[in-house]
Every structure is written in structure tokens, then in C-alpha cells.
Amino acid sequence: MDKKFIYCDNAATTKVSKSVLEAALPYFTEEYGNASSIYMLGQNAAKALLKARETVAEALSAKQHEIFFTSGGSESDNWAIKGMALNGAKSGKKHIITSVFEHHAVLHTCEFLEKQGYEVTYLPVDENGLINPDDVKNAIRKDTCLVTIMFANNEIGTIQPIKEIGAICRENKVPFHTDAVQAIGNVEINVKEMNIDMLSLSGHKIHAFKGIGALYIRGGLSLPNLIHGGAQEKSKRAGTENLPAIVGLAQAVTDATRNIKEKQEIISKRRDRLIDGILKIQETRLNGDREKRLCGNVNISIRGVEGESLLLMLDMFGILASSGSACTSGSLDPSHVLLAIGLPHETAHGSLRLSISEETTDEDIDYILETIPKVVDRLRSMSPLWERICKNEGITGTI
Amino acid sequence: MIYSEKVMDHFTNPRNVGEIADADGVGEVGNAKCGDIMKMYIKVDGDVISDVKFKTFGCGAAIATSSMATELIKGKTIDEALKLTNRAVVEALEGLPPAKLHCSVLAEQAMKSAISDYYKKQGIDPTPIVGDIGDCEECHGCN
Numbered sequence: 218m219d220k221k222f223i224y225c226d227n228a229a230t231t232k233v234s235k236s237v238l239e240a241a242l243p244y245f246t247e248e249y250g251n252a253s254s255i256y257m258l259g260q261n262a263a264k265a266l267l268k269a270r271e272t273v274a275e276a277l278s279a280k281q282h283e284i285f286f287t288s289g290g291s292e293s294d295n296w297a298i299k300g301m302a303l304n305g306a307k308s309g310k311k312h313i314i315t316s317v318f319e320h321h322a323v324l325h326t327c328e329f330l331e332k333q334g335y336e337v338t339y340l341p342v343d344e345n346g347l348i349n350p351d352d353v354k355n356a357i358r359k360d361t362c363l364v365t366i367m368f369a370n371n372e373i374g375t376i377q378p379i380k381e382i383g384a385i386c387r388e389n390k391v392p393f394h395t396d397a398v399q400a401i402g403n404v405e406i407n408v409k410e411m412n413i414d415m416l417s418l419s420g421h422k423i424h425a426f427k428g429i430g431a432l433y434i435r436g437g438l439s440l441p442n443l444i445h446g447g448a449q450e451k452s453k454r455a456g457t458e459n460l461p462a463i464v465g466l467a468q469a470v471t472d473a474t475r476n477i478k479e480k481q482e483i484i485s486k487r488r489d490r491l492i493d494g495i496l497k498i499q500e501t502r503l504n505g506d507r508e509k510r511l512c513g514n515v516n517i518s519i520r521g522v523e524g525e526s527l528l529l530m531l532d533m534f535g536i537l538a539s540s541g542s543a544c545t546s547g548s549l550d551p552s553h554v555l556l557a558i559g560l561p562h563e564t565a566h567g568s569l570r571l572s573i574s575e576e577t578t579d580e581d582i583d584y585i586l587e588t589i590p591k592v593v594d595r596l597r598s599m600s601p602l603w604e605r606i607c608k609n610e611g612i613t614g615t616i
Numbered sequence: 617m618i619y620s621e622k623v624m625d626h627f628t629n630p631r632n633v634g635e636i637a638d639a640d641g642v643g644e645v646g647n648a649k650c651g652d653i654m655k656m657y658i659k660v661d662g663d664v665i666s667d668v669k670f671k672t673f674g675c676g677a678a679i680a681t682s683s684m685a686t687e688l689i690k691g692k693t694i695d696e697a698l699k700l701t702n703r704a705v706v707e708a709l710e711g712l713p714p715a716k717l718h719c720s721v722l723a724e725q726a727m728k729s730a731i732s733d734y735y736k737k738q739g740i741d742p743t744p745i746v747g748d749i750g751d752c753e754e755c756h757g758c759n
Contacts, residue, residue, distance in 0.1 A: 523651055525675035529627060542651060542675070551651065563648035599633050601655040602648050602673035 221535030223581045227422070227513060228371055228399060228572035229539055233465070234424035236472055241426070241465035252458050253449070262460055269467035276474040277416065278407040279433050285450045286463050289430035290398040291322035292443070293417030296432055296454070297394040298326045298365055300440040301415075302335055305362025314356045314364045316340045316348050318557040320371055320396055327365075340366075345506035346375035346558050354385045364393045368400035368416075372541055372554040372570060373505030374514025376404060383412025392438060398422055398430075402473025403481070403511045414438050418470075420462065425469035429462035480575055485512040487573060487582050492517070494586035495569075498593055499612065504555060504568060515571040516541075518555070518564045521603030522596040527569055530592045536585055541568040563602065619676060620710040626680035631687050634669040640737065643729025645749075646722050652678045654726035656686070660734055663693045670726070677716035681723035684708050694731055698746060700724065725749050 224232070244265065250258030252266045270281040277284075287293045298313070305311055315327050317339045327337045338356045342348055348366060357364070364386050369376045379395055386393035394415035397406060402423045408416055415438070420429040434440050434453075446455025492503055492515055500520040519527065524542025531538055541552025542565070550556075551565035560568075571585070597603040606612060619627070639657035646652040652674035659667035668690050672682040684705050689697040702720035706712050712720060728749045735742035 521673065523674050523678070526627070526679055529624075529676045533628060561649075562651070566648070566651035599630070599671050599679075600673040601644060601653045601671045604671065 221584060223536050223577070223585060225536060225538045225571040225573055225577065225585070227574040228374075228511075228570065230421045230427065231424045231574065232576075233426060234469065234472060237425050237465040237468045240468035241461040244461035244464050248460075252460065253447070262458075265460060265464055266458055269463045272467040273418075273431055273470050274433075276401075276406075276470045277433055278409050280436060282451070283408075283433055283436050285432045285434060285454055286458060286466070287430045287432050287454060288428050288459075289421070290320070290396065290417050290419035293419075293430050293432035294320070294322040294365075294394075294396055295326050296440070296443040297415040297417060297434075298323065298363060299330070299443060301363040301392055301394070302330050302333075303441045304439065305360075310360040310362035311335045312338070312358050312361045314338045314340065314353060314361060314366075314391075316342060316366055318342050318346070318370060318372075318554040319365070319367050320398070323365055323367070323396055324553075342375075342557050344559050345509075346370055346373045346504070346554070347506055347509060348377050348382070350378050350381040350385055353382050354389075357385070357389045357391055361389075361391050364391055366393075366395055368395045368397035368406070369404065369511050370505065370554060371399045372552055373516045373558065374399070374511035374572075375505045376400065376509045376511065379413065380411045386414070387412040399511060401470070402477070403513065405474075405477050408433055408435070415440070420466040420469055423469045423473040425466045426462045429459060429466045431466065481512040484573060484575060484577075487577060487579065488513060488515055490579075490582050491515045491571060491573070491585065494582075495519075495589055498590055500606065502564075504558060504560070511572075513573045513577075515573070516568060518560060518568045519593055520564060520567060521600045521606050522567045522593055523600075524551075524566055524568055526596055527567070527592065530596065531588065534588045534592065536588060539570040539572070541570065542566045617713045617715065619680075619713070622684075622708070622710040623677060623680040623712065626683040626709065627676045630670075630679055630683040632669050632683065632690065633671065635671065636667060636669050639669075639730075641730040641732070641734030643726050643731070643733050645725040645729050646674070646678075648673070651675065652719065652722055654678065654682050654722050656682070656726040656730040658689075658730045658734060660694065663695070665689050665692055665694065665697055668730075674719065674722075675716070677712055677719040678722065680709060681705050681712070681719045682726065685723035685727050689727055694734075697727060697731065700727065721750070 250262040252262040270284045274281040274284045340352045392414045396417045398419045401418045414435045416433040421427040504516040524540030541555045555565035636657040640660040641658045644655040655671045657669045668686045670682045702724040705720045732742035732746045
């Protein structure tokens with residue numbers, strides 16, 4: 218039997234799709250002009266750039282002049298937050314509202330701004346990983362210059378009440394930014410209906426290249442530059458446009474936002490089978506709301522095992538996944554997201570995230586469900602923590 | 617983060633996993649909050665560690681360092697075992713990523729803790745022999 222290779226870490230990054238690669242290829246060696254050049258090669262590039270911008274705008278129900286290409290989600294988040302912070306300071310508004318379980322691109326940017334004299338309110342999330350819009354409402358002050366709340370959480374996949382939060386912000390005339398890196402392609406997004414002022418998206422989560430993304434900035438909202446230089450991106454974001462990546466991104470956005478409902482239905486069925494199957498293992502729990510979650514996200518805590526060893530062993534069986542354990546976070550603390558929903562450290566260390574895609578088959582799910590209990594059994598059999606849990610709580614058997 | 621082949625070998629095929637029912641010394645270090653617990657069992661014949669087993673809850677490096685530490689002390693005298701440092705475990709594993717060095721410290725502590733327990737069971741104060749093992753609670757990683 219060939220060694221299995223089941224990629225279940227699509228929330229980390231995705232494989233570049235054929236259609237993206239094909240769309241981008243001519244822009245490397247044939248249409249390689251600089252979009253700022255006047256000759257035909259340059260004009261072709263400018264046309265392709267405009268078309269890509271229109272495509273991305275359309276997918277979000279935005280206008281093309283509201284789309285700015287960036288190097289990815291982190292840059293988009295940094296730009297939106299630091300830009301609005303700079304704007305706010307001009308009128309003495311130095312208060313930002315975010316949540317405790319944002320991506321680090323948002324959290325660390327906010328922490329940086331705190332050091333610069335800004336005040337940041339970190340809203341809590343409930344045990345299901347959801348933000349209460351009333352908390353946003355109550356946190357807004359006269360000096361609030363920005364609310365930034367993620368569309369869907371990257372670890373536990375919970376989808377936030379973005380439309381409600383957007384309405385509250387609009388009512389209070391506070392700009393609202395959302396990091397939609399995980400949501401795009403999985404959830405239908407309409408920036409107008411959802412009252413979104415700024416939205417970050419990233420290419421490599423939707424089968425485009427790494428190093429490309431975009432920031433939607435609602436027309437009329439003034440956002441200072443993060444990167445100064447040439448006149449690219451309407452003089453808002455300098456640097457010669459990465460045209461192959463931009464064309465690829467537009468293709469990826471088109472592919473990802475086509476037939477979202479159909480895709481949701483197929484993937485969520487497989488996701489649910491995964492969740493139900495893994496939860497049959499004793500002493501496991503699903504992290505994040507069961508209903509309001511991304512169609513491809515599974516996040517389960519498995520008591521008595523540690524996440525990194527679980528991942529390494531799953532890798533031996535050809536299953537590629539992720540964890541919120543400290544050992545995989547680069548620090549000694551487990552995932553801030555899992556701690557935010559109230560998990561004790563030891564349970565957070567034993568979390569497993571599987572993020573499946575449209576390429577994950579029913580056979581893959583069968584194989585994963587056969588393999589995980591074996592791996593858990595093996596790790597628990599050598600775990601003194603599991604031994605203790607069993608002894609203290611009267612649990613018998615290994616899985 | 618990259619693990620050496622040796623680390624992956626000891627993670628994939630850990631040596632001396634298990635328990636010793638009639639162990640002469642048992643040591644447990646680490647805590648669940650930090651994500652690492654190591655438990656080591658030793659059997660002592662005369663002054664030789666004739667058998668050693670371990671159980672570990674922890675990352676790949678925690679399992680590999682436990683496994684390597686048991687290999688390095690099996691069949692050695694207690695004196696020889698006490699000379700084993702976490703550095704030696706790291707070297708035997710052909711290196712560990714910097715963030716994982718604490719796992720090797722834990723392996724050294726687990727081994728010393730098992731030897732301490734052995735002396736205690738003999739009615740001997742282990743402190744002058746084994747020295748201060750160090751306490752996981754003193755590690756700054758969790759603070």
C-alpha cells in the first residue's frame with residue numbers, strides 16, 4: 218500500500234490550485250511588464266491588475282477602488298489597525314476594541330500600540346468561542362478609534378456575529394475592521410450588508426500563493442499608508458505589484474467564492490463525520506461552537522495526550538494536522554484561543570485541529586477515523602497523566 | 617523547528633517504555649500545566665541500575681529524551697548514572713531545538729528523582745548523594 222498522505226491543515230496553508238497556477242504563469246515570463254510602464258507590455262499588466270481588482274471586489278460586493286493588494290493577512294491587519302490608530306490620534310481617539318482570541322497579527326499589533334500609549338479593550342469570548350455583540354456595544358467609548366474582530370477563528374473555526382457587530386460600529390460611527398483570512402471562501406461575505414469598513418484576506422488560505430493578500434477599505438474611509446514609496450495601489454501601498462500572485466489571488470477568490478453553499482454542504486458533512494467519530498474516543502471534547510463553525514474545521518481536545526506528539530505520530534501515518542499545544546506554538550504556553558474559551562492548560566496541550574478541504578474524500582475520513590484511536594491509544598498507554606486521570610476519575614481502558 | 621533523525625528515531629521507537637511493578641525507585645517530574653510529565657522506574661541490583669522504564673506525557677522531544685536517558689543509564693552504576701547530565705542526553709540525541717532543551721533537563725531530573733526515591737526507600741537521605749534535583753515549579757517557562 219502506498220504511504221498515505223492526507224493533508225488536513227488547510228487552515229495553516231493550502232496547496233496552490235491548478236487554475237491559480239495556470240492563471241498566474243503567463244505573468245512570470247510573458248506578461249512580465251511593470252503595471253506602471255507606458256508601453257504595451259506595461260499596459261497589459263495594468264489591465265490584468267484592474268481585472269484582478271474587480272474580481273476580488275465583486276466577490277466581496279465591494280467596488281474595485283476599495284481593494285488594495287498587500288503581502289497577505291498580517292500586512293493587511295497591521296495596515297488597518299496601525300492606520301486607524303494614527304488617524305484616531307489626530308483627534309485624541311486612542312482606544313481600540315478587539316477580542317482576546319484574535320490572530321497574533323492583530324493581538325501583537327494591538328500590544329505594540331498599547332506601548333505607544335493607546336488603550337486596548339480585549340473582549341472576552343464565551344465557552345463556545347463566540348463574541349457577544351453587546352460586549353462590543355458596551356465597550357465603545359467616545360475615544361474609540363477602531364473595532365477589530367475576526368470573522369472566523371483560525372483555531373476553533375467559530376464564525377462571529379460580524380453583521381451585528383458591524384451594525385453597532387456603524388451606529389456609533391466607529392470604523393470596523395475584520396480579519397476574514399479564514400472566512401473567505403467558507404462564508405458568504407458582503408461588506409456592504411455586513412457594515413464592514415475594512416477586511417483582511419490572504420491568498421494562501423484559498424489555494425493561491427503565499428505572500429499575497431488584500432485589504433478592503435471602504436470608499437470614503439481615509440487610511441494612512443503603512444508602506445511609503447511609489448504610486449502603486451493609488452499611492453496607498455508602495456512597491457511594484459506582484460502581478461502573477463495578484464492574478465492568482467483573483468483566480469483563487471473566484472474559485473473559492475463560487476458555489477459556497479454547495480461546498481459548505483459537502484465539506485461540513487465530512488467534518489461532522491470526523492467530529493462524531495473522534496468524539497467516540499473517551500475523554501475528548503469539541504472546542505468551539507458546533508453549529509457556528511467553519512465547514513472544514515475540527516478542533517478536539519484529547520485528555521492525557523500532548524498535542525505535538527500526537528501530530529508527529531499522525532504524520533507517521535500520513536495525516537498532517539495541527540495543534541494548540543505549547544510545543545507547537547513556539548512558547549511554553551498553549552494556545553491563547555483554547556485558554557480564552559476556558560480550557561485548562563493540560564486540556565489545551567492535548568488539542569488537535571484538522572482543517573479539511575474540498576479535496577478531502579470520504580475514504581480519507583475513514584482512514585483518519587481508523588488511525589486516530591490507534592495513535593491516541595498508543596500515546597495514552599505511555600502517558601503518566603492519563604494513568605493519573607484514570608486512577609482519580611475511575612476510568613478504565615485506554616481509549 | 618527541526619528534529620534530528622536520532623530524536624525522531626527515539627520518538628518513533630521509544631526504548632524502555634512501560635512500568636516496573638516492583639521498582640526499587642520511582643520518580644515523577646514535570647506537570648500537566650507545562651505539558652510535560654516524566655515518570656521513571658528503576659530496578660537496582662547491588663549498585664547497578666539493572667532495569668529502567670519510563671512513561672512520558674509530553675512532546676516529541678520529551679518522549680525522545682526520556683527514551684535516551686533510560687538507554688544511557690541502563691546497566692550503569694548509580695554513581696555513573698548520577699554523572700549523566702542533560703547535556704549528555706542532548707548530545708546523544710544529536711541536538712535538540714533550543715525551545716526543547718528543557719525536556720532534557722526534565723529527563724535528568726526524572727532519573728535523579730527515581731534514584732532519590734530508591735535511597736529514601738533504603739532509609740538513606742538522598743540529598744547529599746543526589747543533590748538538589750530542581751523543581752519544575754521553579755522553571756520560569758510557566759510564569
